[in-house]
Amino acid sequence: MVKTWEQLEEMQPNVLKMLKNSIVKGRVAHAYLFEGMRGTGKREASLLLAKILFCENRQKDVKPCESCVNCKRINSGNHPDVHIVEPEGQSIKKEQIRLLQEEFSKTGLESRKKLYTIVHADKMTINAANSLLKFLEEPHSDTVAILLTEQVQKILPTIHSRCQIVSFKPLVPEILQNKLISNGVHPSKALLLAHLTNNFEEALSLSKDEWFAQAQKIVLKLYEELKKKPLEAMVMLQVDWNSHFKEKEQLDQGLNLLLLVYKDILNIQLGKFDHVVYQDYKHRFEQHALQTTGLRLAEQMTAILEAKRKLQANVNLQLLMEQLVIKLQEGSSFV
Missing domain, CATH: 3.40.50.300 (P-loop containing nucleotide triphosphate hydrolases)
Incomplete structure (x- = not known):
């Protein structure tokens, strides 16, 4: 372009x-x-x-x-x-x-x-x-x-x-967000996409991608299961997650979306409400922010980042996610 x-x-x-x-x-x-x-x-x-x-x-x-x-x-x-x-x-x-x-x-x-x-x-x-x-x-x-x-x-x-x-330098998210909005993308979706990629064409394509829309729902569902029904999170991996995130690139995108959830909760704890990406879930995240600590959130984000790093190697994707779910439940980082 x-x-x-x-x-x-x-x-x-x-x-x-x-x-x-x-x-x-x-x-x-x-x-x-x-x-x-x-x-x-x-x-x-x-x-x-x-x-x-x-x-x-x-x-x-x-x-x-x-x-x-x-x-x-x-x-x-x-x-x-x-x-x-x-x-x-x-x-x-x-x-x-x-x-x-x-x-x-x-x-x-x-x-x-x-x-x-x-x-x-x-x-x-x-x-x-x-x-x-x-x-x-x-x-x-x-x-x-x-x-x-x-x-x-x-x-x-x-x-x-x-x-x-x-x-x-990485683009300021606001610039990409405004450009997406001017091209017809809903403001809340534009905000999320601007924090996922620096590439306008990629962001615009994702905004119209049904797979990506479904990916967001699955990521938020996994987070809810981890929060409310930890034992069912493993079942959810088998039923929903693994069938949707089949390739490494797809799983990496899923991990990016999951990482943003924990960043949002940390930003709420820090009082940075204008930094929250999942605006539609802000009220719910505010409740969750009261139930955890900044240290635990940092450990959980470290676990996701470590999973992303391991993803670049020749690993079993299902096993990688099972290990991550355990670490997110424990609130501790990978060893």
Whole structure:
């Protein structure tokens, strides 16, 4: 989804200020590493930088015009001197980097400038990363590289050190919430979605997803069972939970929703009523907040976070949830 300068400036003001200063002072780096959570505008910012560099009618404040041939072709992905490399399957392979190097050994079709973006740079194979490293060590003049990653810790230190790091901060939930509301999402649902993801397109899709709507009901039902009928919580896992959260990604989403419940109760205890996400359940949560302690809530949230961490390994999903339910009942963290 193409974003304007103004939209990106609202999302990432510090990033836009840095890019603007680099252009004005003529200090565009030969390689950038855009790092941050999904949905924080990294890819959109890489396209914006490309338009700034190639725009035929750039404004004095460095904003691209968005109407010249180059801006339009970059927006549509058809500019001959702007290249995007994405994973083929699960990884970016050495052959992809080799083809990129071959392309950049040629003279630009329309100018001396060239720009390439590597999406999910952390998914490069070792051979691909080493090939890219040689490319970064001997950059062509007027060539700009932009690497995008959500997991900067997985980037080789040798590549990391040759790039200018640009960090994209998580979006302020209020910005995403307001945008969702303006697109027809109910305010209470928009509030919840804004705390689950930074990605507008994902949030909008979830707002219309019947599976997600049912997931919320199941999560709240599990919480109620844990609170009122602990012995029946295990039965509920078998009857409702396991049949709905079948895949790792689905279970991770379920754990995110469950974590927000306990955060809400803690926020109520702290008097932060405007931070409560499940607004429709606030009155009920206020009663529950009187029946527990901040320490116990912290332990229960730690248990959920530990379950999310274990989920990334090759674990039995049903056993993981059974262990979590026991820990939530005990109010103690995983051992």
